[in-house]
Amino acid sequence: MDFKFGEKEEQLRREIREFAKEELPPGWLAAMLEEENSDEDWGFAMTMSGKLAEKGWLTMSWPVEYGGKGASLWEQLAYSEEAAYWGIPGVGMGIGGVDWVGPSLMMFGSEELKKKHLPLIASGKPDGVWCTAYSEPNAGSDFANIRTSAIREKDEYIINGQKIWTSAAHRARWCWLAVRTDLNAPKKHQGISVIIVDMKSKGVTVRPLINYAGYHIFNEVFFDDVRVPSTNLVGKENNGWYQLMHSLGFERGSVAGRGCGYNRRILDELVQYAKENHLFREKEIRHKLADMAVLIETQRILACETIWKMSKGSNPVYEPSRDKVFNDQIAERLAIIGTGLLGMYSQMDPLQRKSKWTKLKGCVEALYWLFPGIAIAAGTDEVEMNIIGQFGLKLPKSY
Amino acid sequence: MDFDFSEDQIMIKDAARKFLEKECPKDMVRKLKEDKLGYDPLMWQKMADLGWMGLILPEEYGGTGLAYMDLVVLMEEMGRNLLPAPFFPTVALCALPILEYGSAEQKEKILSEIANGEKVYTLALTEGSATYEASGIELCVYLEGDDYLLSGTKLFVPYAHAADYLLVVGRTSQKGNPEEGVTVFIVDAKSPGIDTEVIPTAAHDRQCEVRFDRVKVPRENVLGEVNKGWDIVEFILQRGAVLKCAEMLGGTEAVLEMTNNYAKERIQFDKPIGSFQAIQHKLAQMLIEVEGLRYLTYEAAWHINAGIPSKLLISMAKTKANEVYQRTCLDGVKIHGAVGFTEELDLSLYFIRTKSSEFSLGDGGFHRERIACELEQLQPLFIGNCL
Ligand SMILES: Cc1cc2nc3c(=O)[nH]c(=O)nc-3n(C[C@H](O)[C@H](O)[C@H](O)COP(=O)(O)OP(=O)(O)OC[C@H]3O[C@@H](n4cnc5c(N)ncnc54)[C@H](O)[C@@H]3O)c2cc1C
Numbered sequence: 179m180d181f182k183f184g185e186k187e188e189q190l191r192r193e194i195r196e197f198a199k200e201e202l203p204p205g206w207l208a209a210m211l212e213e214e215n216s217d218e219d220w221g222f223a224m225t226m227s228g229k230l231a232e233k234g235w236l237t238m239s240w241p242v243e244y245g246g247k248g249a250s251l252w253e254q255l256a257y258s259e260e261a262a263y264w265g266i267p268g269v270g271m272g273i274g275g276v277d278w279v280g281p282s283l284m285m286f287g288s289e290e291l292k293k294k295h296l297p298l299i300a301s302g303k304p305d306g307v308w309c310t311a312y313s314e315p316n317a318g319s320d321f322a323n324i325r326t327s328a329i330r331e332k333d334e335y336i337i338n339g340q341k342i343w344t345s346a347a348h349r350a351r352w353c354w355l356a357v358r359t360d361l362n363a364p365k366k367h368q369g370i371s372v373i374i375v376d377m378k379s380k381g382v383t384v385r386p387l388i389n390y391a392g393y394h395i396f397n398e399v400f401f402d403d404v405r406v407p408s409t410n411l412v413g414k415e416n417n418g419w420y421q422l423m424h425s426l427g428f429e430r431g432s433v434a435g436r437g438c439g440y441n442r443r444i445l446d447e448l449v450q451y452a453k454e455n456h457l458f459r460e461k462e463i464r465h466k467l468a469d470m471a472v473l474i475e476t477q478r479i480l481a482c483e484t485i486w487k488m489s490k491g492s493n494p495v496y497e498p499s500r501d502k503v504f505n506d507q508i509a510e511r512l513a514i515i516g517t518g519l520l521g522m523y524s525q526m527d528p529l530q531r532k533s534k535w536t537k538l539k540g541c542v543e544a545l546y547w548l549f550p551g552i553a554i555a556a557g558t559d560e561v562e563m564n565i566i567g568q569f570g571l572k573l574p575k576s577y
Numbered sequence: 578m579d580f581d582f583s584e585d586q587i588m589i590k591d592a593a594r595k596f597l598e599k600e601c602p603k604d605m606v607r608k609l610k611e612d613k614l615g616y617d618p619l620m621w622q623k624m625a626d627l628g629w630m631g632l633i634l635p636e637e638y639g640g641t642g643l644a645y646m647d648l649v650v651l652m653e654e655m656g657r658n659l660l661p662a663p664f665f666p667t668v669a670l671c672a673l674p675i676l677e678y679g680s681a682e683q684k685e686k687i688l689s690e691i692a693n694g695e696k697v698y699t700l701a702l703t704e705g706s707a708t709y710e711a712s713g714i715e716l717c718v719y720l721e722g723d724d725y726l727l728s729g730t731k732l733f734v735p736y737a738h739a740a741d742y743l744l745v746v747g748r749t750s751q752k753g754n755p756e757e758g759v760t761v762f763i764v765d766a767k768s769p770g771i772d773t774e775v776i777p778t779a780a781h782d783r784q785c786e787v788r789f790d791r792v793k794v795p796r797e798n799v800l801g802e803v804n805k806g807w808d809i810v811e812f813i814l815q816r817g818a819v820l821k822c823a824e825m826l827g828g829t830e831a832v833l834e835m836t837n838n839y840a841k842e843r844i845q846f847d848k849p850i851g852s853f854q855a856i857q858h859k860l861a862q863m864l865i866e867v868e869g870l871r872y873l874t875y876e877a878a879w880h881i882n883a884g885i886p887s888k889l890l891i892s893m894a895k896t897k898a899n900e901v902y903q904r905t906c907l908d909g910v911k912i913h914g915a916v917g918f919t920e921e922l923d924l925s926l927y928f929i930r931t932k933s934s935e936f937s938l939g940d941g942g943f944h945r946e947r948i949a950c951e952l953e954q955l956q957p958l959f960i961g962n963c964l
Contacts, residue, residue, distance in 0.1 A: 180629070318914050320845040343915045351640050389918055390925030391779060396915075462942065472703040514903070519930060521940060522707035522733050525932040530777040535732075535786070547779060550910045551918045555799070558914060577853055 181479075187256040194235070194257065198264035201229060207447070209263025209528060209544035210440075211435060211551060214346045215393045215544055219267070223573040224304060229266035231302030235261075236269070239277055244284070244292065245300025249536040255435045259478075262439030268302070268434075272346040275299045278428035278506045279354050282372075286413030286421050291374065295352070309350035309377070310429075311341035311399055312422070319561045321356075322366040322419065324400060328357040328373055330415075335373060337381075337404040343393075345383045346554070347397040350377050354425075360416050371417035372425075381405075391547040392529050429556050430498035434481035437505035441474050442513055444545060447538050457519065463508035466515045475506050480504060496570030506553035513549050518540040585643060586650045589632075593654035596627065601660055603923045604942050609661045609928075611659060614739055615783040616662040625694025630668055634676060638688035645816070646882040649823045656827030659926055661782070663697045663736035664945070669820040670735075671698035671744050674761075674809050675841050678801035685761065687742075699733035699740040701764075701787050702811065709814060709939050711755035716789065718747040718760065725762065725799075725846050727792040733936075736895040737773050737785035740766045745789070750804050759806040763798040784908070815891050818938040822874040822898040829867045829905040829926045835924055836860065836909040843914075850912070859908050866901040873897050892944035898943075899935045914961045 183191075189502025198206075213223045230236040231245075234268040239254040249257075261269050270276050280299050283292050298306035317323035326339025337357060347353070360369030375382065381404035384397050413421045449467055452458040458467075484497040517524035523537045528547055531540035555561060567573045582590065609615055624630065633648050634640025648668070657662060672691045675683060690696040706713040716729030727747055737743065742763045750758030767769050770792040776784050794837075801809050837860055840851030850856050877894040880887035906928040910917035917924060935941075 207766065313915065316844070318845060319850075320847075323845075388920050388924075390920045390929055392920070510907070518942070522703065522936045525733075525778045525780065525936060527777040527779045527781070533777050536775050541609075543779060543932075550907065551915075553911060554915055554918060558911065560853065563855065577848070 183252065183256060186250075188251050190253055190256050191260050194260040194264070194266075196262055197229075197233065198260075198266060200462070201226065202264065202266065205539070206265055207443075207539040207541050208267060208440075209531065209539070209541045209546045210459040211393060211395055212544065213267050213270075214272075214349050214395055214426075215529075220349055223268035223492045224307075225268070226266055227271060227302035229267060229302070230261075230266070231300060236302050237280060237296075237300040240280060240284070240296065240300065242278075244296035244314055248382065250469065251489050255481065255485050257437035258432070262436040263338075263443045265440075265443065271299050271302070272307035272309055272350045273344075274310040274354055274425075274429065275306055275352075277432040278310070278425045279308050279352075281428045282354075282421065282425045283412065285424060286372075286417075288409065288412075290409060291412065295374070305349045305351050307346070308346075308352045308354055309344050309399075310354045311344045311347070312344045312356045314340060315342050319423075319558060322370065324356055324358055324370065326355070326360060327358050328359050328371065328406075330359070333408045335408055337373070337375065337401040339401050341399040341401075342350070343396045344384075344399045345396045345554075347377070347399050348386060348394065353377055353382075353399070354419060356422060359418075363416070367481030368421040369527045370415050371420070372412040372418045372421055373406060373414050374412060375401075375404060375406050379404050379406065381516075389548075389551070393548070395551070426557070427494070427498050430502045430562075431484065431494070433498075433505050433556070434477065434484065434501035436502075437508070441470075441477065441505070441508050441512055444541060445470050445474055445517060447541065448512075448516055449463060451538060463519065466518075470508075470512055470515060473511065474535070477501070477504055477508055496566045498559070499565040502556065503559050503562045503566070506549070506559055509545065509549040509552060513542070513546040517546045580875075582650065583647075586647055589643075589647055589650050590654060592627065593629075593651055594658070595622075597654060597658035597660060601658055601928065603697055604658075606659050606661055606926055607920075610781040615736070616739065621662055621692050621697075624662070624664070625692070629664070630672070631688075631692030632668075634672060634688050638684065639692035641850050642689070644828070644882055646875075647889055649820060649878040652820045652823035653827040653830075656824030657831045662800055663699065663739055664818065664819075665736045665824065666699035666740070667691060667697050669817045670700035671742075673816050674744070675763075675800065675814050677812060678761075678809050680797075682797075683800070685936070687763070696741040697736065697739050698742050698744065699734055699736050701734045701737065701743045701745045702810065702813075703733050704706040704729065704731055707732060707936075709943055711759060711810070712742050714746055714748050714755070714759050716745065716747040718749045718762075722882070723796050724780045725796065727762065727764070727789045727793045727794060729789050731787045731789070733776065733784045734787050735785075735937075736783050737787045738775050738783060742766055743787065744800065745794075746806060746810060749806075756807040759810065760803050761800040761806040761809050762794045763800055764792065764794050768792050768794070778933060780933045782930065782933050784933070786925050814938055815888060816881060818895045818944075819874065819877050821934065821937050822870070822894045823878065825898040825902040826867075826870050826874050828930070828934070829863075829902055830869060832905050832924055832927050833860075833863050833867050836912050838864070839913055853864070856912055859912060863905050863908060866904060870894075870897050870901045889948060892939075894953075895939055896941050896944040896948065899941045902934055903931045 189399040212219050234247045238247045238249035314324050327334040328337045355373050355375050363369030381402040383400040386394050387396050457463050483495055487494055520537050520542055524543050526536045526543050528540050528544040568575055628641045631640030633643050636642045679755040704713055719726045743766055745762045745764045749760040772788040774786045841849050843850045865902050873894045877890040909924050
C-alpha cells in the first residue's frame, strides 16, 4: 500500500495554487451553483475556462490529439480537488462538456464528431459549452421513459419533444440529447439514442425555470421539428441506453474529487470563522467540526479508491454512486452545521453576497439553500442507493 | 388527560383556515415576498376585525379575552398558510409582555391600539452578537433630564420598517451579571435618530437593522422596572417560543400533507413513488416527527396556559420544532425531486423559512443548554427513594 500522491501530482497542486492566487480576485470564495446564474458570473467563468485551456488543464486527461495532455487519473483527481478548493470557475464547459460529453465521444463518437467537438471543448471557448438534456416531465428517475423523438428522414433527424431541468441550456452552444429513435421497441430501454443538437437550430426554445432562492440554473427546452444532420448521432442508433450508462458513470464519477475539494474549503472556512469568533473553544462546536473532518477525509480516500480501481483498468460499477451519495450526505451535514455556526447570519439571501451582514461571502447559505439540488441532480440518493444495493451488494432489484 | 380542542378552538381553527385560504393564497404570499411593505394593510385590518390581534387581550382593551392556548391554535393556522404579516412581533413579542408588565396607562393606550389593528409593534432585542443571552445587550442608555437617550444597533428586528412602536431592550447598568441592568423601553419608531434598514434575508421576511443615535425616550415609556428588564425578556422568550413552535408546527403539517399527496400522484417506473419503501419510510418518519412536535408544543402551551412554570418543556418544544421543521422541509424537497428545487412549488415557501424560524427566539444550542441546566438542577427520582 501507499497512501501518498506522487511528486507529479504535488507539483501540479503547487502550480494550481499559484494560478489561483494570480488569476482569482483577492479573497475569492466560490458559492455553489452560481456559475450559470448571472451574466457577470458566467462571463468570468468563461474567461477562466480559456485560461485553464491555455494551461492545458481543462481537459488534461484527454489524449494530446484532442486537446488534452494525456494526464493520469491521479493528476486529474488532484486537479479537480484543487480547482474546487480554490473555487476556480469554468472547469466544466457548461454541464458535461468536460466531464462526460468528451469522454463519451471518445468511447462512442464517430471520427468526424470527435475531430469537431473535442478541440472545441478543450479550447475553453463559448462554442465548446454544453448542456445535457435527459430528463422530461415524466422521465426523471425513470429516465428510460423519455418520449422526445428523433425520426430519420434521409440524412437528417427531425426532433420533437420537451426536456426539463436542463441546466445551463441558456448558456450552451451544444446539447447532449437523449431521444427515442424507435417508437415501437418492445422495452423502454430499447430504442433510445444520443444525438448532438446545435442550440442555435431553428425550433429550439429555451424557457427558464427559477429556483426557490431566485437562481436561474435550469430550463425547459422545447424541440419543435428541429432538423439535425444524421451524422450528429453518437454511436449506434438505438444503442443509447448502453452508452448513457457510461455517460452517467462519468457524470457521477466527476462528483467526488470536486466534492471533497469544495467541502474541505467550506470546513476550513468554518474552522477559521470559529477561531476568529471565539467559538472554537466550545466543545460542541469543536466536535461537530471534528466530525466533518472525519467525513471529508473518508470521502477523499474513497474517491482515491475509485480512481485506483480505474487506474488498474477495472470499470467501477457502484463506486461512483457510493461517492455521489456520500458527497450529498456530507454537503447536507456541512450545510446544517455551517448555518448553525453562523446562527442568525445564515439567514441571508445568497444572491446578496455583497451585503454588509453576509458572513464568509455567503458560501454557507448558498450551500444550505442549494445542496438539495445537487443531491437530486444526476440521480437522487434513493436511486444511487438502489444501484449500490443491486450492483454493489447483488441484492434483488427492489422496484 | 384530554387531547381534544375546545369548541372555541375548533371555531378559531376553522375560521382562520377559511379566512387565510381565501385572503392569503400562495400567490398572495409570493406577491408579498416582493412587496415593499411585505404585508397587506387591508388584510391586517380584516384580521383585526376578526378579533385576532386582541384574541387574548381583555375585553376592556377591545379584546376577546380568550386564553393563551387559543392563540396557539391561531398561530398554527398562520404557520400552515405562511401568513406574511407582523402578527407575531405585534402580538407575541409585544402585546403579551405589555399586558403582563405594562402600567395601567400603557395598557389602556397600547393594547386597544393593537387590538383594533391600528398599530404595529415589534421587539428590538438582538444585536451584532446575534444571541438571546443577556450578555448580548449592549445598546447604551443614558439619563438626561427627564429623558433617556438610546444609542446602539439592533439586528434582525422583524418588521421594524413597518412598526409604529418598538420595544427596545437596552443596557442601563454595567454592574453585576449581564441579566441585571437591562431595561425595556417603549419607543416611537418615528423618533428622531432612528434609522431602519431591511436586511436581505433568503426568506424576504423583513428583518431589519435598526440604528439608534441618541434617541430620546421619556421616562414614562419604561416598561416594567428599570434594570429589571431581563425578566420581561425571559417572559417573551418563553411565551413567544411556544407560539413560534405552533407556527412551525402548522408549516410542517402542510409540508407533510403536500409531500404525501405528491408521493401518491407522482408516477415513476409505472408506480406511485410512494410505493417505494425508501419514500414510504421517509414519510413515515416525517409523521412520527410531526406528531411528536404537535403534542410537545401543545403540552408546553397548556402548561403556560395553566400558569405552571414550564421553562424545560418550552425549550424542549423549540428544540424539537427547529429539528422537525428543517428535516420535514428538506425531506419534502427531496421527495419532490427537481420540482422541489423550484420556486413554483409551494413547499419551497416553507423551506425558505427554515432558518428564520430556527433562529427566532433561540436555536437548538440555546435551548439545549437551557434543558441541560434544568436537568442538572433536578434531583433524579430514584435518589432518596428506596430501591
Ligand atoms: C439542480 C438540478 C439540475 C439538474 N440538471 C439536469 C440537467 O442538466 N439535465 C437533465 O437531464 N436533468 C437534470 N436534472 C434533473 C435530474 O436528473 C432529475 O431531477 C432526477 O433524475 C430525478 O428525477 P425527478 O426530479 O423527476 O424526480 P422523481 O424521479 O419523480 O423522484 C421523486 C422522488 O422519488 C424517488 N424515487 C424515484 N424512483 C425511486 C425508486 N425506484 N426507489 C426509491 N425512490 C425512488 C426519488 O428518489 C425522489 O425522492 C437536474 C435536477 C436538479 C435538481
